[in-house]
Amino acid sequence: MDLxxxxxxxxxxEKVILKGVNLTVNKGEVHALMGPNGSGKSTLANVLMGNxxxxxxxxxxxxxxxxxxxxxxxxxxxxGLFIAFQYPVAIPGVTMASFLRTAVSARRGxxxxxxxxxxxxxxxxxxxxxxxxxxxxxxxxxxEGFSGGEKKRAEILQMALLEPxxxxxxxxxxxxxxxxxxxxxxxxxxxxxxxxxxxxxxxxTHYSRVLHYIKPDYVHVIFDGRLVVSGGAELxxxxxxxxxxxxxxxxxxxxxxxxxxGAVRRAGKVFWVxx
Amino acid sequence: xxxxxxxxxxxxxxxxxxxxREQRLAAWGVYESLPLPDPTQEEWRRTDISxxxxxxxxxxxxxxxxxAAALPPRAAALAGGEERAGLLxxxxxxxxxxxxxxxxxxxxxxxxxxxxxxxxxxxLVREHFLSVIRPDELKFRALHAALRTGGTFxxxxxxxxxxxxxxxxxWLNTPGAGLFPHTLLVAGEGSKVTxxxxxxxxxxxxxTVVSNAAELILRDGAQVRYVAFQDWGANVWEFGLIxxxxxxxxxxxxxxxxxxxxxxxxxxESKLEGPxxxxxxLGLYFGDGTQHFDFHTLQEHLAPHTLSDLxxxxxxxxxxxxxxxxxxxxxxxxQKTNAFQSNRNLILNTGAKSDSIPKLEIMAxxxxxxxxxxxxxxxxxxxxxxxxxxxxxxxxxxxxxxGFFAEVFDRVPLPRLGEQMQQEIGRKxxxx
Numbered sequence: 001m002d003l004x005x006x007x008x009x010x011x012x013x014e015k016v017i018l019k020g021v022n023l024t025v026n027k028g029e030v031h032a033l034m035g036p037n038g039s040g041k042s043t044l045a046n047v048l049m050g051n052x053x054x055x056x057x058x059x060x061x062x063x064x065x066x067x068x069x070x071x072x073x074x075x076x077x078x079x080g081l082f083i084a085f086q087y088p089v090a091i092p093g094v095t096m097a098s099f100l101r102t103a104v105s106a107r108r109g110x111x112x113x114x115x116x117x118x119x120x121x122x123x124x125x126x127x128x129x130x131x132x133x134x135x136x137x138x139x140x141x142x143x144e145g146f147s148g149g150e151k152k153r154a155e156i157l158q159m160a161l162l163e164p165x166x167x168x169x170x171x172x173x174x175x176x177x178x179x180x181x182x183x184x185x186x187x188x189x190x191x192x193x194x195x196x197x198x199x200x201x202x203x204x205t206h207y208s209r210v211l212h213y214i215k216p217d218y219v220h221v222i223f224d225g226r227l228v229v230s231g232g233a234e235l236x237x238x239x240x241x242x243x244x245x246x247x248x249x250x251x252x253x254x255x256x257x258x259x260x261x262g263a264v265r266r267a268g269k270v271f272w273v274x275x
Numbered sequence: 276x277x278x279x280x281x282x283x284x285x286x287x288x289x290x291x292x293x294x295x296r297e298q299r300l301a302a303w304g305v306y307e308s309l310p311l312p313d314p315t316q317e318e319w320r321r322t323d324i325s326x327x328x329x330x331x332x333x334x335x336x337x338x339x340x341x342x343a344a345a346l347p348p349r350a351a352a353l354a355g356g357e358e359r360a361g362l363l364x365x366x367x368x369x370x371x372x373x374x375x376x377x378x379x380x381x382x383x384x385x386x387x388x389x390x391x392x393x394x395x396x397x398x399l400v401r402e403h404f405l406s407v408i409r410p411d412e413l414k415f416r417a418l419h420a421a422l423r424t425g426g427t428f429x430x431x432x433x434x435x436x437x438x439x440x441x442x443x444x445x446w447l448n449t450p451g452a453g454l455f456p457h458t459l460l461v462a463g464e465g466s467k468v469t470x471x472x473x474x475x476x477x478x479x480x481x482x483t484v485v486s487n488a489a490e491l492i493l494r495d496g497a498q499v500r501y502v503a504f505q506d507w508g509a510n511v512w513e514f515g516l517i518x519x520x521x522x523x524x525x526x527x528x529x530x531x532x533x534x535x536x537x538x539x540x541x542x543x544e545s546k547l548e549g550p551x552x553x554x555x556x557l558g559l560y561f562g563d564g565t566q567h568f569d570f571h572t573l574q575e576h577l578a579p580h581t582l583s584d585l586x587x588x589x590x591x592x593x594x595x596x597x598x599x600x601x602x603x604x605x606x607x608x609x610q611k612t613n614a615f616q617s618n619r620n621l622i623l624n625t626g627a628k629s630d631s632i633p634k635l636e637i638m639a640x641x642x643x644x645x646x647x648x649x650x651x652x653x654x655x656x657x658x659x660x661x662x663x664x665x666x667x668x669x670x671x672x673x674x675x676x677x678g679f680f681a682e683v684f685d686r687v688p689l690p691r692l693g694e695q696m697q698q699e700i701g702r703k704x705x706x707x
Binding site: 051053072077086094098103107140158 | 675
């Protein structure tokens, strides 16, 4: 197993956000994680990347058999974990070109020198073209003054350059118009195909729209810090029809039953395990 | 030791004219009569010089060793890789290397060791030397005027443009010495020149004092870019003054870069005397260890339609401390003036400290003036973002700090100097 999350509990400041998440993502698989706002989707993404703002209270994450939570964010990245952030930060004064060259060098194992400029430029130009981006972006400061769409595409550009083994896309589709969603999805699909089974993707999204373009093998629904439903691609379609309300009512039923009896319960598609 | 006899010996050695000898001796008298700056005075309140031992300083009467001896590699590196029209290298106040492009020579540019200039162009030197700075302003200025050795005289005749930069590299070699380099730059009407004043030394085994001074005289319409770049070693204490006078429509672009020394107190002043004159004042400093940097800047508007635009950015780490105190003074004659001042500091760890004190003295009523200061810490979100792409923490910090300084780099069209600054910044961060 390439990424195995076991019983993960996470809090931010004093607030518990993840209340026992279990999920396994392997290379060659596309998973979708869906859920309403505030359910813990972004927390999961950030904690997997090692954002120091989030505290792991309980649980384990194994990445290629190693303890992921013991690694610093840069080590995770160099070992092939990637996250496309929902809200990437702007860093004044640092050009995209110098940042990307340093990042690509780190991922490719250059420890003293950086990847030769010529070689890097070639790779960069190709990826920028694939994602139909303006080449002038490389001279701009990281995310500074970028439109919402430019930021998201810049995240996917980084994903393309860093060739991750497990990539998490945190609401990359939100705020994108339909043409941009297609371009981004095409780019991701191309990466996935080119990786020939050596890449796994976790697509975190609020809406099922992006899943028409990036076809998931598995769909998971997160509610209030727990994965409550897992299924195939058809689950996304069901959610598209019924919204999260249908699931929420099932969750509410179980919640009261669990509170009463403290056992494992199922209501329709929803299951609940008390740890 | 420094003494009246040492002043006389230096004067005799350089074979300078009587007026300069008398000027030196008068300055020595002033030095002896003036007390050290009063620590309760606002300007000296934040910089403790109680550990200063001026009496113990060694006077550089004879220079040190054979002048042809090779400079340490770092001294050569400090001279920079910038393409240039001329280079003057001095060690302990004595010239060890001097070249000036033939083209510049033909244009009548004088680029000389100041001791040499006193003999070769006595009238020009006499007219301008100590015309902008007075020895009785401060004990350190008097000491400088009395014991000055070497230094640079740069004269650009009216209408002459020197395209490539001229560089002076001042290397301090003797522990315990007092070094008093002087830069006298006279840019004639409508002339244009770039001058890099580079200073450095290795670490010193004991307290070594530099009291340097630069007089920048810009005639009407002159355009000057002046860069002072210092990388003193440990135990060097610097008391410096850079003061410019600008004539009508003259434009000065200055950049002060400070990396080295144990205690550095530098004043940087622009006097906008001619209508329409403009002064861009940039500063970049990085203190680490127990370094103490103190910059006092003055944007003095004496004429109408003048512009000053100051941006000083500093990083501070370990237990270092920096002080920035900037004054904008607009005289009654300074109507229709634009004066901007901004100081930004980046604190890299707890224990390091930056003070920022902006001040205004406005005696005119029709002007535009802004000033601001901000001190921030390393942003954890920035570091996390960069590290999430595989950069080590050190690489991430370096990138954020370079980014912080980019606003200054981007305004100085000297790429090699930019690289040199980045390298020095990298070296300081490596020890984080």
